[in-house]
Amino acid sequence: MTNPSRGRYLLLAALALWTLLPLAVLVLASTGGASRFPSLWRDTPGSGGWGVILRDAPRLQAALWGSLGLAMATGLLAAAAGLPLGRALSGLKGWARTLGAGSAFLPVAAPPLALGVGLQYTFLRLGLGGSFPGVLLAHLVPAAGYTSLYFLSVFSAFDGEVEEEARRLGAGPWQTLGRVTLPLLRRPLAEAFILGFLVSWAQVPLTLLVGQGRVRTLTVEVLAWMGAGQDALAAAGSLCLALPPLLLMATVALAVRRAEVVAP
């Protein structure tokens, strides 16, 4: 008789290998001095991409801060926009709901390149091309689509009677929002923020097309290093790309958990 838990562990191990292997390869590649395709191993000893990154720290820092600022702003604004949009969508019925959800889904479903080309034309005419606000707005288009759809599912299961109860107990609309609705939606809000952050953090086509190379983010830098054949540098930059989202997710999850455990 086969042990069912054994199969489960094998599946988990396969999944872990599948997801961690690229990172392990990146770690190896980032420490390589020079390597020849298809070898992953360094041919000459050295500090690899890390040495270059540390020597050119201001450039990396600028890209990192650019990425972080953009992703944080996108996450915050996408969560803030997704909440009322998702709530409004959840209140619709029939064809109106289908149409609304379809509109939110369109920028998510459209290829980023197609979206980027369309937005580039628009933003250039509006004078937003090549600017941080322009790229932020461009990132918000798919990010708000994601968060709206996410909040649509959240509000489909949300008990609005709790808000009515707050009103009947004497709370005004803003008091109800601040003391009941938002605290109850603490976790979905954090998750929507992370969703928006990740959409922006990994965004390349929109940043390149709308930012016109003037808005430098870490993804754009990594792409440039790849194009220039600086594989070790690109690998080190990629690791820098991977770490902040992981740290952010862990931090937010801990903060939400702590807030849920401690009574206000």
Place this chain on the structure above:
Amino acid sequence: MKGPGRGGDRPPVAAAAPGGPPPATPPALEVRSLDVPFGRAPGLTGISFQVARGERFSLVGASGAGKTSLLRALSGSGPLTAGSVLVEGEEVTGLPPEGRGMVLLSQRPLLFPHLSVFENVAFPLRVRGTPRSEIPSRVEEALGAVRMEGFGARRPQSLSGGQAHRVALARAVVSRPPVLLLDEPLTSLDPSLREEVRRSILAIREEYGPALVLVTHDLQEAGRMADRVGVVLEGTLAQVASPELLFRRPASAAVARFLGLPNELPGWISRDGSLVLGGWGVGSPGHRPLPPTPTSRSREGPVRALFGSDAGRLLPKGSGGIPGRVEEVRHHPEGAVIRVTLLPGQGDARRTDPVPVAPPRGASVPSRPLSCLVSVDPLRPPLPGEVVEVSFQPDRMHIFDE
């Protein structure tokens, strides 16, 4: 921030004595000609009633009669299409829920899951801007009134059903609202919890003295909890009366049916004023079963009699009672009843109240035999199929025009 309109936070008041003189102050709640829609249907129309401070008023009606919609409309959580609502003499019809001075307690206790029990009860005080120093004592006082002292640090998720109801009650009254609306507060509870929550409701009424409007479909509950009862039937408030008067003198056949009277027989009032059911005279000539009510017939004509099984009784054979055949015997915890089919046209010669020969215009002797439930001695019930003699007590019957 304090909400617009009326708030709570008033001192406790003494409960109005049931049946006492009308209060000099305006009623805690006054509802004038209210129309409440059910979706696109007309719903309730012309609802009017008053509730004094400290009074317990119960709205009863069948499920789906619109009682909850009425409460929601009163609290500002539901729509109304006409009429006005006054709280302590002030019009609140157009105000949002937080400005009405009323708290609606839902059927299920909607405690805020992200707040502790203490913070749940403190919620109405915090949103009304009560000084922080007052809040702990007010919360403890309210929790004490529902015997939930020491539960302040607990989370709502850790409470039993009855405890959650009691915390919701404490939260509803902590700001001393003039009017407390209770929507079927006991319906979803098992009997032991029901008693627990019932005691808490009565305790907070004694402690805080709000006007209580209690919605229920349970007549026994209404009779037990309320000073006055309003019956919601067919979209209107069919009768408002004390429980005693309601049960003794329902205002219409519809109300009497709602009260669950098991017997309904067609008949007429004869020229001499006596009641005739199924062709048999009931009571002595000229006897009026009850003092006249707005719908009861005071002159000759067709009527409908509704009555409980205790209005009939079994007579010894040969006593001159109305003959009937026992169809079935039903035993229940309070005793036993029999279903009797009255035998037409078999009047006993020794009866003192002979059968009227001709029914008045508009009435007729029923073509089919009539049957009704009659209480019997559970230790000596007759057998099914047996022919028995029964008599009826007209003063326990409710007579209405056809």
